[in-house]
Amino acid sequence: MKNVLITGGAGFIGFNLTKRLIDCGYSVTILDNLSKKIHPSNIRYDKLKEITRFIIGDVCSRADWEKAISNQDVIIHLAAETGTGQSMYDIHNYTNINVGGTALMLDVLTNSKNSVKKIILSSSRAVYGEGMYKCKEQGVVFPPSRNYEDLKDAKYDFISQRSKSKLIPLPTKENSHILPTSIYALTKYNQEQILLLAANNLNIDVAILRYQNVFGPGQSLSNPYTGILSIFSTRILNGNDIEIYEDGMQTRDFVYIDDVVSATVLVLEKSNLKSQVYNVGSGKPITVLKVAQKLKDLYNTKTSITISNKYRKGDIRHNLADLSLIKQELGFVNAFSFDRGLLNFVKWVQKQDIQDDMYDYSILEMIQKGIMK
Numbered sequence: 001m002k003n004v005l006i007t008g009g010a011g012f013i014g015f016n017l018t019k020r021l022i023d024c025g026y027s028v029t030i031l032d033n034l035s036k037k038i039h040p041s042n043i044r045y046d047k048l049k050e051i052t053r054f055i056i057g058d059v060c061s062r063a064d065w066e067k068a069i070s071n072q073d074v075i076i077h078l079a080a081e082t083g084t085g086q087s088m089y090d091i092h093n094y095t096n097i098n099v100g101g102t103a104l105m106l107d108v109l110t111n112s113k114n115s116v117k118k119i120i121l122s123s124s125r126a127v128y129g130e131g132m133y134k135c136k137e138q139g140v141v142f143p144p145s146r147n148y149e150d151l152k153d154a155k156y157d158f159i160s161q162r163s164k165s166k167l168i169p170l171p172t173k174e175n176s177h178i179l180p181t182s183i184y185a186l187t188k189y190n191q192e193q194i195l196l197l198a199a200n201n202l203n204i205d206v207a208i209l210r211y212q213n214v215f216g217p218g219q220s221l222s223n224p225y226t227g228i229l230s231i232f233s234t235r236i237l238n239g240n241d242i243e244i245y246e247d248g249m250q251t252r253d254f255v256y257i258d259d260v261v262s263a264t265v266l267v268l269e270k271s272n273l274k275s276q277v278y279n280v281g282s283g284k285p286i287t288v289l290k291v292a293q294k295l296k297d298l299y300n301t302k303t304s305i306t307i308s309n310k311y312r313k314g315d316i317r318h319n320l321a322d323l324s325l326i327k328q329e330l331g332f333v334n335a336f337s338f339d340r341g342l343l344n345f346v347k348w349v350q351k352q353d354i355q356d357d358m359y360d361y362s363i364l365e366m367i368q369k370g371i372m373k
C-alpha cells in the first residue's frame with residue numbers, strides 16, 4: 001500500500017505526516033485548497049509540490065476527488081475546518097466542508113472505479129464533549145454541556161448534585177458517551193458515522209483517530225480560531241498580552257506532532273483493521289494557565305497574563321485521553337514530553353516570520369455573534 005492520498009496535506013498535521021511518509025518511501029498525493037486562513041503565503045505549497053503530487057482542489061468538488069483518488073491505496077482524510085468557537089456561527093461552512101466533503105469522498109468511492117483499500121479519518125476528542133468524570137457517590141458519570149448561567153457566575157467546574165462536591169476528570173475511553181458541545185465536534189462525529197457506514201458497504205478498512213490537542217512545528221501561526229499555543233505565541237511575538245478564559249484551571253491533553261504522526265503511521269501500516277477508533281494523545285493534563293506561563297518563560301518576555309473570566313460557548317472544561325487501546329493494539333508510545341515538545345515548538349516559531357495578530361478581530365467577531373461572553 002504505497003500510494004497515499006492526504007487531504008489537507010498542506011496543513012499542520014498533513015505537512016508533518018507527508019514528510020514522514022516520503023522518508024518511509026510512500027508516494028504521496030495531496031488534495032488541499034490552500035485555505036487563506038491557514039496559508040497566508042505559498043511557502044508550504046512551494047515545499048510540498050517538489051516532493052508530492054499536489055492537487056490544489058477542494059473536498060467539496062467531485063471533479064477534484066475524482067482526480068485525486070485515481071491509483072490510491074489509502075486515503076488519510078485530514079482536510080477540515082477546525083475552530084470550535086468559529087463553528088458555532090459559521091455553521092453551514094463547517095458542515096459543508098467537514099460532513100459534505102466526507103460524504104462526497106464516499107459517494108465518489110462508491111460510484112467510480114478505484115483501488116482504495118483503507119481510509120484513515122482524523123477525528124477529534126471533541127466528540128466526547130466534556131468527557132468522563134468521577135462522582136464520589138455515583139462513580140463514573142458523563143456530564144452534559146456546561147450551563148451558561150453557571151459560567152456567567154464563574155462556576156466553571158462540575159458539581160455533583162448528589163455529593164455537592166467537584167466531579168473529578170478521568171481519562172476518557174473510546175467507548176465513552178458521545179456528547180458534542182460544538183458544531184465542530186458534531187461535524188467530526190458525523191464524519192465518523194458516515195465513514196463507518198459507507199465504508200462497510202465498500203469493503204474498505206477504516207480507522208478513526210480521535211486526536212487530542214496537537215502541537216508542534218508547522219502549526220498555523222496565522223489562524224486565530226484554533227491552537228492555543230500558536231495563538232499565544234503570535235500574541236507574544238507581536239508584543240501583545242495574553243488573555244486566559246475562565247479561571248485558567250481548565251486542562252488540555254497536548255500531544256506532540258511527531259507522536260501524532262507516529263500513531264497515524266502505525267495505523268497506516270496495520271493490516272486487517274476493522275473499523276477501529278483510537279484516541280491519540282499524551283494522557284497527561286496541563287492547565288491553560290501553566291501553558292501560558294511556560295511559553296512566556298521560554299520566549300523570555302514581559303508579556304502579562306490576565307485571567308479574564310470570559311468564556312466561549314462550546315468550550316469544554318477538561319480533556320484527557322485514555323490511551324490503553326492504541327498502546328495495547330498498536331504498541332503506541334509517546335516519545336515526547338510536553339516540555340520537550342514545547343521547546344522544539346518555540347525554537348521553530350522563533351525562526352518563522354511574525355504573523356499579523358488577528359486575535360482581537362476574532363474575539364470581536366465572537367462577541368458580535370454571541371459566542372464569547
Ligand SMILES: NC(=O)c1ccc[n+]([C@@H]2O[C@H](COP(=O)([O-])OP(=O)(O)OC[C@H]3O[C@@H](n4cnc5c(N)ncnc54)[C@H](O)[C@@H]3O)[C@@H](O)[C@H]2O)c1
Nearest residue numbers: 008010011012013032033034035058059079080122211214
Ligand atoms: N490540530 C489539532 O489539534 C487537531 C485535534 C483534533 C483533530 N484534528 C483534526 O485533524 C485534521 C487536520 O488538522 P490540522 O491541525 O492539520 O488543521 P490545519 O488547519 O492546519 O490543516 C487543514 C488543511 O486542510 C485544508 N483545507 C481546509 N478546507 C479544505 C477544503 N474544503 N478542501 C481542501 N482542503 C481544505 C487547509 O488548507 C489546510 O491545509 C482536521 O481534520 C482536524 O479536525 C486536529
